[in-house]
Amino acid sequence: MVSKTVLGLFTAGVIALGFTSSAMADAKASIEARQACMKANGGMMKVMVPIIKGQKPYDKAAIDAAIAASQKACGGWADWWGADTKPDTAAGKAAKTEAKAEIWSDAAGFEAAGTAYVTAEAAVLASTDEASFKAAFPALGKSCQGCHEKFRQAD
């Protein structure tokens, strides 16, 4: 089942795209917050990928804890995409954002990518054993890649 709370945050995030703040400090803090959310996502992958590869034993508690950490770090998502956080803004440059302008020009696509991610993450959270975890994981991995391909600048 899709987490309504997280899904709601993505939806609200798109609505909030028109939001502008005069304070660059707020914009920079927003960018840093979304980067911290993404770092937690990276941490989540570090727990899950070794299990997928068979390098570590299946560990439902560790998987759930990693998802909880990601959801906690990403909880403010809706507030982080103001126009003053675009890559060509002062805050965008100061915080070295990797966000692409397409997030704002293709808000529907960005929302769809976010929905794919929260849906896949909820499915992984709902998995109860190694087999169901391994069945649910690929969609989550693809959802990261799917969003990054369109909306994150390549390293």
Ligand code: HEC
């Ligand atoms: C809906 C779009 C979207 C999804 C889904 C998404 N990301 Fe990201 N990710 C971004 C954007 C945009 C950035 C750049 C943020 C910035 O710099 O402002 C980013 C940046 C990152 C970074 C670099 C963070 C830093 O600054 O050090 C990592 C790591 C990352 N993502 C991992 C993941 C993983 C793992 C997943 C899947 C579990 C994921 N992301 C899902 C959009 C997404």
